[in-house]
Amino acid sequence: MPDKENNFKFTSEKFVDIEILRYQVPGFENLSLKEKTLAYYLYEAALSGREIIYDQNYKHNLKIKRTLDTIVKSFAGDRKSTEFNNFLIYTKRVWFSNGIHHHYSTKKFTPEISQEYFKYLVLNSDTKKFPLTPNQTIKEFLEEITHIIFDPIVDAQRVNLDSNNDVIKTSANNYYEGLTQKEVEKYYSLIENNNSDKPISYGLNSKLVKENDEIKEKVWKVGGMYSPAIEKIIYWLEKACGITEDESQKLALNKLVEFYRTGDLKLFDEYNIAWLKDTESNVDIVSGFIEVYGDPLGYRGTYEGIVSIKDIEATKRIKAISDNAQWFEDNSPIDGRFKKKNCVGISAKVITVVVEAGDASPSTPIGINLPNANWIRKEFGSKSVNLGNIVYAYDKAASEKLLHEFCFDDEEIERAKKYAPLADNIHTDLHEVIGHGSGQINPGVGTPKQTLKNYASAIEETRADLVALYYLPDKKLLELGLLPNFEAVKAGIEKYIRNGLMLQLYRIEFGDNIEESHMRNRQLISKWAYEKGRSKYISDANLSNKQVEKDVIEKIVKDRKTFFVIKDFERLRIIFGEFLKEIQRITSEGDYEKAKYLIETYGVNVDTEIHKEVKERYAKLNIAPYRGFINPVLTPKYRDGKIVNVNISYPEDFTEQMLYYAEKYSFLQYDN
Ligand code: ZN
Numbered sequence: 001m002p003d004k005e006n007n008f009k010f011t012s013e014k015f016v017d018i019e020i021l022r023y024q025v026p027g028f029e030n031l032s033l034k035e036k037t038l039a040y041y042l043y044e045a046a047l048s049g050r051e052i053i054y055d056q057n058y059k060h061n062l063k064i065k066r067t068l069d070t071i072v073k074s075f076a077g078d079r080k081s082t083e084f085n086n087f088l089i090y091t092k093r094v095w096f097s098n099g100i101h102h103h104y105s106t107k108k109f110t111p112e113i114s115q116e117y118f119k120y121l122v123l124n125s126d127t128k129k130f131p132l133t134p135n136q137t138i139k140e141f142l143e144e145i146t147h148i149i150f151d152p153i154v155d156a157q158r159v160n161l162d163s164n165n166d167v168i169k170t171s172a173n174n175y176y177e178g179l180t181q182k183e184v185e186k187y188y189s190l191i192e193n194n195n196s197d198k199p200i201s202y203g204l205n206s207k208l209v210k211e212n213d214e215i216k217e218k219v220w221k222v223g224g225m226y227s228p229a230i231e232k233i234i235y236w237l238e239k240a241c242g243i244t245e246d247e248s249q250k251l252a253l254n255k256l257v258e259f260y261r262t263g264d265l266k267l268f269d270e271y272n273i274a275w276l277k278d279t280e281s282n283v284d285i286v287s288g289f290i291e292v293y294g295d296p297l298g299y300r301g302t303y304e305g306i307v308s309i310k311d312i313e314a315t316k317r318i319k320a321i322s323d324n325a326q327w328f329e330d331n332s333p334i335d336g337r338f339k340k341k342n343c344v345g346i347s348a349k350v351i352t353v354v355v356e357a358g359d360a361s362p363s364t365p366i367g368i369n370l371p372n373a374n375w376i377r378k379e380f381g382s383k384s385v386n387l388g389n390i391v392y393a394y395d396k397a398a399s400e401k402l403l404h405e406f407c408f409d410d411e412e413i414e415r416a417k418k419y420a421p422l423a424d425n426i427h428t429d430l431h432e433v434i435g436h437g438s439g440q441i442n443p444g445v446g447t448p449k450q451t452l453k454n455y456a457s458a459i460e461e462t463r464a465d466l467v468a469l470y471y472l473p474d475k476k477l478l479e480l481g482l483l484p485n486f487e488a489v490k491a492g493i494e495k496y497i498r499n500g501l502m503l504q505l506y507r508i509e510f511g512d513n514i515e516e517s518h519m520r521n522r523q524l525i526s527k528w529a530y531e532k533g534r535s536k537y538i539s540d541a542n543l544s545n546k547q548v549e550k551d552v553i554e555k556i557v558k559d560r561k562t563f564f565v566i567k568d569f570e571r572l573r574i575i576f577g578e579f580l581k582e583i584q585r586i587t588s589e590g591d592y593e594k595a596k597y598l599i600e601t602y603g604v605n606v607d608t609e610i611h612k613e614v615k616e617r618y619a620k621l622n623i624a625p626y627r628g629f630i631n632p633v634l635t636p637k638y639r640d641g642k643i644v645n646v647n648i649s650y651p652e653d654f655t656e657q658m659l660y661y662a663e664k665y666s667f668l669q670y671d672n
Helices: 033-048 052-057 061-074 082-097 115-123 138-150 181-193 227-241 247-262 265-277 312-323 325-330 374-380 388-406 410-435 453-471 475-479 486-501 503-507 517-532 535-541 569-589 592-604 608-621 654-665
Strands: 011-015 018-022 206-211 214-219 283-289 303-310 349-358 367-370 383-387 553-558 561-566 626-630 633-639 642-649
Touching (some): 011 082, 018 388, 033 283, 033 303, 033 349, 033 633, 033 642, 052 061, 052 303, 061 082, 061 115, 061 138, 061 654, 082 654, 115 138, 181 206, 227 247, 247 265, 247 283, 265 374, 312 325, 312 410, 325 410, 388 410, 388 608, 388 626, 410 453, 410 486, 453 486, 453 517, 453 569, 453 592, 486 503, 486 517, 486 569, 503 517, 503 608, 517 553, 517 569
Parallel strands (some): 018 626, 349 383
Antiparallel strands (some): 011 018, 206 214, 303 349, 367 383, 553 561, 633 642
16 A cells, blocks of 8 residues: 555645645545445535534634635735735635634634735625625625624634533534523433433434523424535435445435434434444445534534545455454463453454545544444444544654654664554554453453553553554564565554654643553553663563673664664564563453552653653644645546546645535525
8 A cells, every 4th residue: 555655745735733634545446336426426415514514613604604715716906915825824724623713622713914904805806705694785794794703702712611601601603592501401401301211312413592482493404404405415315325235225324314304313313223234335424413522511413424435455454363363362472371262353444534524524533433322332332443544644644754853764764654554554453453352351350440440441552552562573464464574563663662752742741741541551561661671681581591782672862862773673572572461461360559550650751851852853843733634526427417437536725625615515504
């Protein structure tokens, strides 16, 4: 995979705290015509709802968006001036956040231009295209919209979680109208009380309003709120229903259509169950009102649409590892007492994203675990997938600069460029498929959550990572065709150590310790390996009879920059193996004291000197904290009214894509 994509440009542009990236869809060309066509219909369905999130985020967002779109498209004055550029930056931020509040902090941001200049922009654009309400003059319109855009106090925060306030009244989202937090809570406590063990997700697909002292839901369905967009979604979903890959997919999509048509949340549950049972299809869609983070009380779901295809390569890779689960268990360095006799690999899935819309775009998740309803998860399980090509693009986009800064020499840089993404994937597969599934707890000892308590999850991640690190250099992986050579192994392990001892510290604030389990585990392993590999320790550890003079991992300072350079991969593997053995013992026996000692000693504290250095070196690279993506474009080729092929292309410009979407998918009224 890495080689053929060398020429693809993963980065596009940067503004304020945001970087725009691009991703590819490997494997799309190899789909059958039927699959491509299905993907295309679902792609249109996903994008058709893309404006819903704007209105959900804030009731004036669509009006603002249409205004900004119109100016960018039609402003006839100087488009090269600094002021115009500042206006453009504001517009791009609005597009990125699906509204005028920051996508992550949910705080309102305002443009770096004067109100006079904004007026000038409006008056020198295509004034017929602005979203005036009936009988409104352009002057009145300007007054109204300037107030909303420029006053930082007006609707300052989209989601307010500060429980000292009325979180409903102080949140600017468009989920409630005329209601206090108390009224909303009372409304739902009455409904939810007389509940079954299969509760529907109350409030997931509606706006709650109080009109004439009566509380009612404005449901997002055909004939209800967002109807024009929902009708389009249904139009494309129904086309998809006609060419599904099998019956279970057809059943799922039909349920989804019925849900969108009626707004009946029971049908949404039925759809989710049907969707869970559809495991064989190559093409898949996540569609609906899904995540509830935008509502401080967690009822209302944001619209999102994600179309994907199965990552065939990754699926094969995972199967090869999973099929050999018992071999990995039998050959593991852990104590025989703790080995499983019947080891089955855990199933992990990787998908390739074709398009994302709504809440999932331009800023995107890298993993999905759905559905959200707890009773469905308990009874029917969930689909948990990694967005493979998105993760890959993230990695490619940031890595060049980071590699040049944090790799010791050109050899290490080249190795990382060539093999690190592949080795990373194999590491993740081994971690998920073999690592978490291996080993067993001694009879009578409780679960790690009971015995290791607050250290349980860091220890469990450590265990899974060590399994991956121990097996990465094993000949078995070459035999299975998963890794091409030992250079790839080196690249994977070097990346791990670089990250564990240095890079990941950039996310920690000065003065803070490491709290997050995965970060603790990475530092624990790297630091432990570094310490145990110091030349003075080696004879103590009884690892070998040979006299050892050099460190396994050497700390080298060059031009006042610190590097951790791996000098002996063979020995490092032995160290990983010994540590795995101990971590498995801790898990199997529930040794809380030892778990606590290891994590507190190696995983929690930050080396302040290194921390400062990493932060400084990182800051120089100017990498944006938030990143999002331009989507690929699918274009069907028709002959005699029938689709005969679907082409995929990869636009390079964010503004162009946003204007193209505005042209094609502006279905909603701007006053909901
Ligand atoms: Zn894990």
